[in-house]
Amino acid sequence: MTPESTACDFSPMKKLIKEDIQQIVSKLEHLMITIDNEEDCLLGDFEKIKKNFLGIESNAATFYLNCYLSPFIERYMDLSLTIQSLSDRRHGALIAVERQDPIDSLLQPGISIGAPITHSLLESIFYPGSPLHDGAVLIRANQIVSAKNILPLTASQGNDRITGTRHRAAVGLSEISDAIVLVVSEETGKASFANKGQLYPVITP
Template sequence: VLGSLEDAKNQLNSIESTAASYYLECYLSSFTDVYKDLSTTVQHLSKLKHGALIVVERGDSIETIIQKGTTIGAMVTPKLLESIFYPGNPLHYGAVLIRGNVVVSAANVLPLTKNVYEGKKLGTRLRAALGISEQSDALALVVSEETGQISL
């Protein structure tokens, strides 16, 4: 019986992952042509529990509200993003900024939300994602390194 429950749990997790990928790809496709690469990357990082913060710039430039990190200037690829967020990599901490189909920079420092969420303990990545979302129209993708949960 326990084996059957484990199989059912795995199937439900697979269904949830598929639905989340579809939603994520639909939402991102209006802002970048590399939405499938972004979806693939965050799913892989989630499975590995490698924390990540990816900001996709939309209409408003966010250059004036972030502390710019290291300039990258390369096309978005899953391997590039996964290497940036590999634990121990100096660029691992901070956010990756994507404009169109290009990784503009990595290790960017974002403004943190000033809002308090009663009963919720928010990590720094999630607080930074909320902060950039409150101050701009940018999209923020977060992968929790503690739980592997993906947030948009």
């Protein structure tokens, strides 16, 4: 049994997801009833249902991210605050969190840091113009191991969430290791994480 499988009780989240899905099902059933009414434009309803689906996914992804990381990082709140702040300011970021698979050999090494995780240090690393802001921060246990690391890029095509080099790097590392890679887009401020070659949205607190 892996650490992540014992870290969280999934039952409450699954109960909430079921309730949210049931609400969407009810809305779809209502659409089925009203679709023959030629006077109704359904485009607004479709958009609302789409947003509801994305909201369910984002809530679930944020919950799972906490479960995936909490067995490996005690200072998860500092990491969460960092992602929130960087997202709000639209400061691009890339943070690789090592779990069970050693990932040193998968990176082009950057600059050694060797400091405890704090949100103020992480934010300063990714401040625009900082000499360390390009590339990825590597986190192991409760340490910021290094910054300015270069991650392998994915060759995956056709994923509309992969919008730039940071996203390609996040997905690339997650394809060949069990690392969780957090990414913040400087264009949109949206935060996401890569796991097993997939990108998922994150709700910032």
